Amino acid sequence: MAVSGARPLVSWACDAEQVRGRLVPEREMPPRSPFRRDCDRIIHSTAFRRLKHKTQVFVFNEGDHYRTRLTHTLEVVQVARSIARALGLDEDLAEALALAHDLGHPPFAHAGERALDACMAGQGGFDHNAQSLRVVTRIERRYAQFDGLNLTWETVEGIAKHNGPLTDRGGRGIGRYLGGLPHAIEVYSAQQDLELWSHASAEAQVAAISDDIAYDVHDLDDGLRAHMFTLDDLAGLPLVGEALGEVRGLYPGLGVARTVNEVLRRVITRLIEDVVAEGTRRAEAAGVASAADVRALDHPVIAFSDAMRQKEKALKAFLFSRMYRHERVERVMDEAKGVLRDLFGHFIAHPKDMPPSWHDDLDQLDDQRLARRVTDYIAGMTDRYALDQHARFFDLTPDLR
Structure with a gap:
């Protein structure tokens, strides 16, 4: 049985000693497990640092105590580590996926x-999961x-399948992807098969449900x-x-407050x-004995009970009507959408106004590849930088408050 630290894992956990590897083979570096190295690489990434200045619900200038993406x-x-520990899953993989999900x-x-x-x-x-x-x-x-x-393959798989399977076994999109897969996932899948027809690992499912738990509870706090x-x-x-x-x-x-x-x-x-x-209960009922068994199920193994799902659904409905669709939030977000639309149009017309590091092969890009380059640049911006860039190129920039 695999071990994470001193704690034995359940048989249906992902085993860090049997990872499917990385797209570019590398020598692993004990005592850090491959999943621990994934966590560390994500934490040290530029994209992770930028989450500090990206909106969760309220933009940065509304107050210092509201949640940010970070x-x-x-x-x-x-939350993910707590659930993974209680179930006997690999905490490092659950953490890596939680760190990367946004x-x-x-x-x-x-x-x-x-x-x-x-x-x-x-x-x-554009799909933020695919962009991750x-x-x-x-x-x-x-x-x-x-x-x-x-x-690792397991971490990349979990990022791609944050919302569950994307295709049927024939490769046709399902659910929200009936019209086709997001560009980033389609391109990457040509390099490495992520088995998009299957569920992700139990650890990935833990990260996904932890996302729901965290924003349900803490959006209540911010709304209050x-x-x-x-x-x-x-x-x-x-x-x-x-x-x-x-x-x-x-x-x-x-x-x-208390x-x-x-x-x-x-x-x-x-x-x-x-x-x-x-x-x-679900793992025992399904008789799963390996991570492969978890992926092969036709339903997730990590979920709320039926009774709790109804309660959580009512909480989401309350937050949707009283917070996410609140006039104050919608007004600010409508103005914010205008900022990004303006920036997109400007950089499509003037791509060399992007920083020099984004100029590679600009003259050789067709319209679609240029649009993707511009989108990558804008998607990486923090709220503050987007507003600063807008003020640089346009006469009127909204205050967003």
């Missing part, structure tokens, strides 16, 4: 993603032997801080309302406990 990512890591996010959160997707309509579109793959396999340039970070709703507004929500009633019963008269922390502590604990229990 703080969100670190919270996902904490590397491809453009500035201004999902509004920025929608803006770039519209700009790239008819040219492969592009970052770690192509855009990062830190090593003499290869572009990207040359991560921004006065978009109150604790009393949460009283009727399943799970959250239950935790609120418990805290108020135990600590009558407790201040709002009440919020006590409530969210309980919510995140119960979500994690549910995933651990359901994952254990």
Whole structure:
């Protein structure tokens, strides 16, 4: 049985001693496992540092205490390691996937993603999960032997399959990819078969559900801080309302800030406990005995129970209506989309206004490849840099607050 540190792994965990390798073969470097090296490479990447100044929900100038892409990512890591440890999975692989899951996010959160997707309509579109793959396999340039970070197959697989299988066994897109695969995934798959028809490893599934848990709970915190709703507004929500009633019963008269922390502590604990229990139940019911068995299932092994899924769905619906579609957030994000659209149009017309490091073979690029080059450049920007660049080329730049 494989070992991560001193803890034995379950038989259906990914075994760091039996990795499928890297696209460019390298000598491994004990005592760090291949998955630990993946974590370290991601942490030292330029794209990871930029997450500090990329929007989660609120743009940077709205306050210092709101989540950024970086703080969100670190919270996902904490949840993922907790679940992986409880289940006996490889914590380093779960961490690597949590660290990498948002590397491809453009500035201004999902509004920025929608803006770039519209700009790239008819040219492969833009998908932040696919862009994360592009970052770690192509855009990062830190090593003499290869572009990207040359991560293990298991980590690259988990990044590509963050939302589950992308194709059927015949290679035809399924679900959101019925119209075709994102450009970055299609290009990379020609180099290395990621078995896009199958589920990813249990560790990758842990990272994906940890993403949901982290933003569900901590967007509640940010929404309360921004006065978009109150604790009393949460009283009727399943799970959250239950935790609120418990805290108020135990600590009558407790201040709002401490009440919020006590409530969210309980919510995140119960979500994690549910995933651990359901994952254990599903693995036993399916009789999985290896990581290959997990990939071959027709359903994920890591999930919420049916009862918890309904509660989590209600929480998401509340956040969607009261926070993500709040007039204040939508107004700022509409202006942010305009910033990225303007930048895209400008750099398509004036590609040499990009930094010199982006000028390679500019004169030889066809329209589609130029559009992809410009998109890569804009997607890598922080919120601040995007606004600075807009102010450089346009007379009026929104304040975004």
